[in-house]
Amino acid sequence: MKNDKIKRFEGEWVEKAIGSLASGIRGVTYNPFMLKSHLGPTDVILLRANNIHENNIIFDEIRIIPRDIVQNDQILVNGDILVCMSNGSKDLVGKNARYDINNRNCTVGSFCSIFRVSENFCKSFVFYLFQSNTFKKAIDNILAGTSINNLQIKTIENIIVGIPSLKTEQTAIATVLSDTDHLINSLEKLISKKQAIKKGAMQELLTGKKRLPGFSGEWVEMKLVDIALNIKTGECNNEDKEENGKYPFFVRSQQIERINHYSHDCEAIIIPGEGKIGQIFHYINGKFNYHQRVYKISDFNNVDGKFVFFYMSMFFGEYALMNSVKATVDSLRLPTFQNFDIYIPKNKLEQTAIATVLSDMDTEIEKLTTKLNKLKDIKQGMMSELLTGRIRLPKPEQIQSFKPSISHNETIENMVLLAGVINAFYHPKYALGRKKVQKLLYLLFRHLGKNLAHFKEKTFGPYDNFFRYNIEQNAEKSKYIISKSDKKSTMFEKGEKIQQALYYINKWGYHDSFGWLYDSFKFKNVDDLEVLATVDWAMTKLRDKDIDISVSTVKDYIENSREWKDKLKRDIFSDQSIKKAIEWSEELFG
Numbered sequence: 001m002k003n004d005k006i007k008r009f010e011g012e013w014v015e016k017a018i019g020s021l022a023s024g025i026r027g028v029t030y031n032p033f034m035l036k037s038h039l040g041p042t043d044v045i046l047l048r049a050n051n052i053h054e055n056n057i058i059f060d061e062i063r064i065i066p067r068d069i070v071q072n073d074q075i076l077v078n079g080d081i082l083v084c085m086s087n088g089s090k091d092l093v094g095k096n097a098r099y100d101i102n103n104r105n106c107t108v109g110s111f112c113s114i115f116r117v118s119e120n121f122c123k124s125f126v127f128y129l130f131q132s133n134t135f136k137k138a139i140d141n142i143l144a145g146t147s148i149n150n151l152q153i154k155t156i157e158n159i160i161v162g163i164p165s166l167k168t169e170q171t172a173i174a175t176v177l178s179d180t181d182h183l184i185n186s187l188e189k190l191i192s193k194k195q196a197i198k199k200g201a202m203q204e205l206l207t208g209k210k211r212l213p214g215f216s217g218e219w220v221e222m223k224l225v226d227i228a229l230n231i232k233t234g235e236c237n238n239e240d241k242e243e244n245g246k247y248p249f250f251v252r253s254q255q256i257e258r259i260n261h262y263s264h265d266c267e268a269i270i271i272p273g274e275g276k277i278g279q280i281f282h283y284i285n286g287k288f289n290y291h292q293r294v295y296k297i298s299d300f301n302n303v304d305g306k307f308v309f310f311y312m313s314m315f316f317g318e319y320a321l322m323n324s325v326k327a328t329v330d331s332l333r334l335p336t337f338q339n340f341d342i343y344i345p346k347n348k349l350e351q352t353a354i355a356t357v358l359s360d361m362d363t364e365i366e367k368l369t370t371k372l373n374k375l376k377d378i379k380q381g382m383m384s385e386l387l388t389g390r391i392r393l394p395k396p397e398q399i400q401s402f403k404p405s406i407s408h409n410e411t412i413e414n415m416v417l418l419a420g421v422i423n424a425f426y427h428p429k430y431a432l433g434r435k436k437v438q439k440l441l442y443l444l445f446r447h448l449g450k451n452l453a454h455f456k457e458k459t460f461g462p463y464d465n466f467f468r469y470n471i472e473q474n475a476e477k478s479k480y481i482i483s484k485s486d487k488k489s490t491m492f493e494k495g496e497k498i499q500q501a502l503y504y505i506n507k508w509g510y511h512d513s514f515g516w517l518y519d520s521f522k523f524k525n526v527d528d529l530e531v532l533a534t535v536d537w538a539m540t541k542l543r544d545k546d547i548d549i550s551v552s553t554v555k556d557y558i559e560n561s562r563e564w565k566d567k568l569k570r571d572i573f574s575d576q577s578i579k580k581a582i583e584w585s586e587e588l589f590g
Helices: 123-131 133-143 153-157 167-205 305-322 334-338 348-386 410-425 434-448 465-477 498-507 511-521 526-544 551-559 565-569 575-589
Strands: 013-017 022-026 044-047 063-065 081-084 096-098 106-108 112-117 160-164 219-223 228-233 247-250 256-259 264-272 282-290 294-300 341-345 481-485 490-494
Touching (some): 022 153, 081 123, 096 123, 106 112, 112 123, 112 153, 123 133, 133 348, 160 167, 167 498, 228 334, 264 305, 282 305, 294 305, 294 334, 305 341, 305 348, 341 348, 348 511, 410 434, 410 490, 410 511, 434 465, 434 526, 434 575, 465 481, 498 511, 526 575, 551 565
Parallel strands (some): 044 106, 247 282
Antiparallel strands (some): 013 160, 081 096, 081 112, 228 294, 247 256, 264 282
């Protein structure tokens, strides 16, 4: 369907005061002596400004008050918008979150207000107006030029915003933004999960509780001064930084500034000597400069600097707090660094192997964080366009209905997974053939822990004839995909109803898995994937027979396969390639 044929919402946009959309209700004023230590069946949870965090409500450090001091309209209901009205910092005044929690008796304290949306308007849309740049700029203008960080309900109610006159358009806009929020939340949860996994790995690998394959040597305890021969502070001040400087400039914060001259070109660990003691750690290998109250740890003596970095980022914080100089600002002195004990493998190769594992985890988290930040930027752009009416959405009858009208069975799921692979890897400039799709499906199934019974040891295998002769045709009939065949090969493209398959992917919780698939294999060619899939398949079969994994045992397995033995005659199945594939498989699947 061409864009110029899409019928979009044409209803009028009107300007309204927030007070005509949502009425303000003051928070509860209470005496601290009224607070209770335990939540009884009729008591009320009191939420305060610190419970509104990054547009969400968190239930940390809550207070409990008796029900009889709370008016009926002060009890929160789903869709209420909580707004911070007063705080010590202007940055916090006006921050808000939507209450959408069932089965809890909650209210807000006197430093917050409740804005209850009229049933005449879409509650989610009105919440996004509170999140919009229009609202934030209005708050900034109200607070500008005053030292009083305080808002009144009437002031907020008088803020003018634009809104579609049609509630159906309000709902359509809110749905689009809500779907984006769902993706953001899913990605945030995945990052938190990866960070927790990394923390667990650090606790095991940096203490010797878990050893990497092939290592069994002694660990020793050493002083930092014996393995880092140069520990000293810098010579620059904050005033030396340049906005677009050529080199990194490490100051007393997590933020890395820039500067136009460098003092060192080496591998180093950078730790502030005051401020957030034991919380900030930087690693660099190259040209840089650093602040006079920041310590540089360098000139590593027969140890892996990256291992030392990970060890210190894990264990130095608690030690530093216990050994800091207590003054106006807690600070660290040189002996605190010199006397820090490090438990370290004697074999430098093991140090490097551990550092590599943890670095790879960092790289994965950084990629996900970059993706998250891009998604947040996209959402902000969408809000700027959709909440001002500059872009109008298609009318409901023009929007493809993505809601499942069929049961979630194995065939439907496989059709969706196939469509998801084609959606992720199709590019109009580069042909996407069946051979590559089959390998990607195999690797996706491995990641998801699905049954591999349909995959067989065919010539270019692992290969699934069930997908070839059943799933492909059904996915094409459903218009999820398009296939184009000639005498030599079959190529795939996205079908006109690919979005319906993507809806299922999100609904069934597969979005993150496709992100993993794309990030892992976006730059890999068909040969890379064939070697990996073949070797991984052989490894799973060898493990089933309790046979150790090695280049030799994998080659023996392939040699004894009637369909696969000729693979070993191909250059891509060299001993080195098989060795790399074994390592790659272990990295991906354990």
